[in-house]
Amino acid sequence: xxxxxxxxPYKYEGLWVFDDPAVGLSKEPFIxxxxxxxxxxxxxxxxxxxxxxxxFSATPFPGHxxxxx
Numbered sequence: 001x002x003x004x005x006x007x008x009p010y011k012y013e014g015l016w017v018f019d020d021p022a023v024g025l026s027k028e029p030f031i032x033x034x035x036x037x038x039x040x041x042x043x044x045x046x047x048x049x050x051x052x053x054x055x056f057s058a059t060p061f062p063g064h065x066x067x068x069x
Contacts, residue, residue: 003057009038010051041066
């Protein structure tokens with residue numbers, strides 16, 4: 001069984017951030033190079049800096065586009 005998570009990253013003051021109101025996060029920045037990875041993944045998505053939906057899981061799921069190891 002897959003457990004899918006969804007966030008909507010967007011750029012704020014030059015950084016990739018996300019909000020999660022359920023746990024009180026607003027403009028939470030990504031760390032450890034994830035922002036650089038996001039830049040590469042969304043390079044062909046117009047206006048991705050305005051926000052996009054990222055669906056992820058600890059295990060591969062049908063339709064996944066990327067796998068981080």
